[in-house]
Amino acid sequence: MKDLNNRVAVVTGAGSGIGRAVALALATKGCRLALSDVNEVGLAETAEQCSIAEVRTYRLDVSDRDAIYAHAEQVASDFGQVNLVINNAGVALSCSVREMTDEDFKWIMDIDFWGVAHGTRAFLPHLIASGDGHVVNISSVFGLIGVPKQSAYNAAKFAVRGFTESLRQEMKLEKQPVAVSCVHPGGIRTNIANSARIGKSENADAQRKGFDKIAMTTPDKAANIIIRGILKNESRILVGPDAWGIDALNRVLGSAYQPLVERFSRKNLYI
Template sequence: MKTFKDKVAAITGAGSGIGQALAIALAKQGCNLALSDVSETGLANTVALLQAFPVKVTTQKVDVATRDEIAAWAKTVVEQHGKVNLIFNNAGVALGSTAEGVSYEDLEWLIGINFWGVVYGTKEFLPYLKQSGDGHIVNISSMFGLTAQPTQSAYNASKFAVRGFTESLRQELDIENSGVSATCIHPGGIRTNIAKAARMNNSVTSLGMDPAKSQDAFDKLLRTPADEAANLILNAVQKNRRRLLIGADAKAVDAIQRLFPQGYQKLFATATALQARFMN
């Protein structure tokens, strides 16, 4: 896909962060938009930012963890726009907890959004993307889909799953030569609201960590502007890249994993323990 002009892009989690930045970047290039989010207020804020662009914008409140809602939205998008060329499975949440301390309810909540939301978005939109003859699937993993970290077992599991799902999908699409492709995105710390909205439980105290201080520290690591991330993602789509690392932190994590495929775990555990001691 060399141009986004007159294409139709569907974006989940479009009410803020990367999703909102993608909507603005695509509108600037003449791409029509179908936006979804669980927050109607967030969607309204995004729509207000798009008023200066002569593109068609539709919105729908969607819980990506609910298959029927994604399926209904995909059908509605095609009815409203006549086609759909891109799906950005961007919606995601975060959770800080030990593997032992995480509740099944929180685990199911996070996996439902971060993984099943990607699966539903991919599968429900894929037939329509094939009908367009020029389609692309963009699934947002994370640098936490490259390596695992203490207190992030649930998040790591979801983002590793997105990576595996998308890489397998891309190979199948290559074989089919159907006019649809896929890219897996591994952002580092992007300046969004994900840290402030993250769930954090007291199980991390068993590792010597303070939940509130840990959440603040996480927020301070979010350095890359969302609009910069969006532009890099769109460039990766145009170049039909298989994966994209965003930020120096993601590139560093990837390098560490390549150099120390087992040893990185001890390195990260030591760093986490030292950080907890320093914050206390």
């Protein structure tokens, strides 16, 4: 996809953060937008900010499989085609494996993994039918390396990466007209830490302050990097200098990155 003008773009989790910034950037590029979120107030604000474009909003909970499939049909019928799907909606959980409840584990997998998987599969026939489609799935740097107290988030984001990389190869081998990109943001200054679930023995305030300290990139900057990556058909879109650093660490050290993360965590997470 060399040009975004007049393309129909779907963005989940568009009511805040990266999803909102991507929606705004796509609006300026001439996209027609199908924006969704569970947070209807945030979603309405995003739609207002995107008013230079044709925008429709949908209340969608991405953990609801049947709702995603119904949404895909609705968007295709409302716009007549679908070119770009950005599976962005996500949540965070900070908790050790020992302390984590099954309910919290399921909550994050349902949104961060199954939301992406169903979002991809539900829209895929429409993207193929468009003759020029692109799936963009938002993973994380935590889809590249494992980190203490992020086991469930790690599991979801590694799963998104594996699923997405496999799909990209399938589309090429089958000569389908669908490009596929996996996005790995580093720390982006959004609301994610405020809406995160946190284990009973964690200090929520310290976690949020810690996140604010390390989140280096603004959502607008992240959106521009993601759109550039889409236009260049990158398989892996790294967002922010921290993401490039973590990716390099992983390539150079292999699994020997882990003692470095332990050292960082001893100072910052186990105090």
